[in-house]
Amino acid sequence: MDALMNFGTGIFGGVWPAVWTLIKIVLIVAPLMLGVAYLTLAERKVIGFMQVRIGPNRVGPWGLIQPIADGLKLLLKEIIVPSSANKAIFIIAPMLAIAPALAAWAVIPFTDTLVLANIDASLLYIMAITSMGVYGIILAGWASNSKYAFLGAMRSAAQMVSYEIAMGFSLICVLMVSNSLNLVEIVNAQNSGRFADYGLTFLSWNWLPLWPMFLVYLISGTAELNRAPFDVAEGESEIVAGFHVEYSGMAFALFFLAEYANMILVSALTSIMFLGGWLSPVGFLPDGILWLFAKMSCILFLYLWFRATFPRYRYDQLMRLGWKVFLPICLVWLVVVGVWMMSPLNIWK
Amino acid sequence: MDFQTLVFFFLSAILIVASLRVITARNPVHAALFLILAFFTCGGIWALLQAEFLAIALILVYVGAVMVLFLFVVMMLDINLDRIRQGFWNYLPLGAVLGILMVLEMGMVLGSKYFQVPAADAMIPAGISNTKAIGALMFTDYVYPFELASIVLLVGMIAAIVLTHRGPKKSKYTNPNEQVFVKAKDRIRVLQMPVEKD
Numbered sequence: 321m322d323a324l325m326n327f328g329t330g331i332f333g334g335v336w337p338a339v340w341t342l343i344k345i346v347l348i349v350a351p352l353m354l355g356v357a358y359l360t361l362a363e364r365k366v367i368g369f370m371q372v373r374i375g376p377n378r379v380g381p382w383g384l385i386q387p388i389a390d391g392l393k394l395l396l397k398e399i400i401v402p403s404s405a406n407k408a409i410f411i412i413a414p415m416l417a418i419a420p421a422l423a424a425w426a427v428i429p430f431t432d433t434l435v436l437a438n439i440d441a442s443l444l445y446i447m448a449i450t451s452m453g454v455y456g457i458i459l460a461g462w463a464s465n466s467k468y469a470f471l472g473a474m475r476s477a478a479q480m481v482s483y484e485i486a487m488g489f490s491l492i493c494v495l496m497v498s499n500s501l502n503l504v505e506i507v508n509a510q511n512s513g514r515f516a517d518y519g520l521t522f523l524s525w526n527w528l529p530l531w532p533m534f535l536v537y538l539i540s541g542t543a544e545l546n547r548a549p550f551d552v553a554e555g556e557s558e559i560v561a562g563f564h565v566e567y568s569g570m571a572f573a574l575f576f577l578a579e580y581a582n583m584i585l586v587s588a589l590t591s592i593m594f595l596g597g598w599l600s601p602v603g604f605l606p607d608g609i610l611w612l613f614a615k616m617s618c619i620l621f622l623y624l625w626f627r628a629t630f631p632r633y634r635y636d637q638l639m640r641l642g643w644k645v646f647l648p649i650c651l652v653w654l655v656v657v658g659v660w661m662m663s664p665l666n667i668w669k
Numbered sequence: 670m671d672f673q674t675l676v677f678f679f680l681s682a683i684l685i686v687a688s689l690r691v692i693t694a695r696n697p698v699h700a701a702l703f704l705i706l707a708f709f710t711c712g713g714i715w716a717l718l719q720a721e722f723l724a725i726a727l728i729l730v731y732v733g734a735v736m737v738l739f740l741f742v743v744m745m746l747d748i749n750l751d752r753i754r755q756g757f758w759n760y761l762p763l764g765a766v767l768g769i770l771m772v773l774e775m776g777m778v779l780g781s782k783y784f785q786v787p788a789a790d791a792m793i794p795a796g797i798s799n800t801k802a803i804g805a806l807m808f809t810d811y812v813y814p815f816e817l818a819s820i821v822l823l824v825g826m827i828a829a830i831v832l833t834h835r836g837p838k839k840s841k842y843t844n845p846n847e848q849v850f851v852k853a854k855d856r857i858r859v860l861q862m863p864v865e866k867d
Binding site: 406409439440441444445447448449451452454455458459462470473474477478480481484501636637640 | 698702705721722725726728729732733734737738740741744798800801845848
């Protein structure tokens with residue numbers, strides 16, 4: 321590592337730290353994009369198997385080159401801008417959708433040392449950056465100058481703002497018990513406790529004491545992602561394809577990339593907040609980045625499973641779930657956790 | 670010029686242009702978007718001043734929530750630009766007075782050193798992050814003002830609900846609770862009947 325640093329300083333001189341950060345960003349984003357590509361394939365395969373179909377199997381062995389073919393097709397297609405659309409915003413909207421999805425990865429810790437920016441307020445940063453993802457959708461819907469797209473944008477805006485509240489409250493519980501806003505410390509705080517002393521670390525993770533919050537986070541996460549069964553923003557049967565109905569080619573692909581990058585992001589966040597991140601579930605196995613990937617894969621599989629299983633929520637039911645069910649649960653559990661932490665039964669000392 | 674100054678000038682230039690465009694843009698949605706850009710850039714400047722909590726809170730609250738709803742409303746408005754422009758000269762005196770007042774207030778705060786007012790020094794012990802320091806102060810020294818502010822906000826929230834609440838719903842609507850808990854036997858009754866023969 322030192323040799324690499326010296327080599328870099330020798331070549332780039334003073335700008336080496338900036339170049340090194342750029343290299344690290346590429347090292348995060350490139351595998352992420354690969355993950356996105358193969359997540360689309362996994363989604364089609366998994367849903368195919370659940371519906372007793374085969375799924376894509378023509379391009380390459382077991383359809384393994386399918387995502388590349390899809391990407392190439394979208395790259396070569398023409399981007400059609402509707403004649404009465406607001407051109408500048410129409411083009412900017414997909415960029416605004418994908419930028420937060422990538423920017424949030426800056427603070428995600430892969431292990432306790434493998435993190436691009438280990439800042440103290442990383443949880444706040446994540447909440448701030450992910451809350452900006454909705455602009456891409458709203459602006460796409462508005463700039464398209466189409467009724468269906470606008471309806472999709474309105475639905476999506478209302479939905480994301482509602483579920484962000486429940487999501488924020490469940491994260492507040494997490495930061496209360498781990499006494500930190502730093503994601504690395506949040507994971508490390510899950511490595512101690514009575515069960516961890518017995519070697520059963522997985523029972524010390526946040527999912528068990530914060531079980532209702534874990535469920536709320538998982539479900540609101542699905543809603544924030546606009547994934548089935550909360551995909552009213554797309555709602556093919558009612559509003560064609562929602563906010564991206566006027567998009568084609570790479571502009572459309574960017575919305576897709578943003579959605580899948582966000583899926584991977586939320587699965588990483590769920591693993592870090594509630595499932596102990598890179599910690600191994602039992603004491604006798606070493607911790608490592610592979611555990612994080614395994615946990616993320618399980619949660620991603622859950623999202624695909626949801627999509628194959630549940631019918632789409634009706635819009636009013638969705639609002640009711642967010643405001644009348646999750647919000648009261650969060651408020652009550654927040655007080656419960658607060659009282660628990662102040663009582664002699666506190667397990668997070 | 671070091672890197673920080675460069676970033677500061679870069680951000681300030683964007684902030685000034687964006688703020689100007691907020692009041693000069695013809696399309697209200699564009700104006701709202703420039704306001705979002707201004708908030709975001711302002712967050713950047715605060716982060717540069719090492720007030721990372723304020724910066725992130727600004728982006729989280731204003732960019733992430735307030736402006737989303739604001740944009741939502743602006744997009745739905747039916748705005749007639751000509752009619753708005755007609756009232757421009759009527760509103761100008763009031764607007765000018767407000768603008769001068771704001772400049773005066775800002776001058777008084779920013780010029781406190783010039784007027785030899787002892788400014789409150791921020792005393793943060795080294796090694797404690799800004800976020801932690803604000804949290805600690807908020808819940809120890811300033812707990813009563815903080816609680817008071819939250820009560821004011823709560824009152825505002827309830828007032829908004831009371832103002833827009835129009836009494837119990839008179840129209841027919843479905844009750845999701847009943848829908849969720851419905852069973853097959855509530856909806857369909859299977860009868861056993863002897864086969865009728867004629």
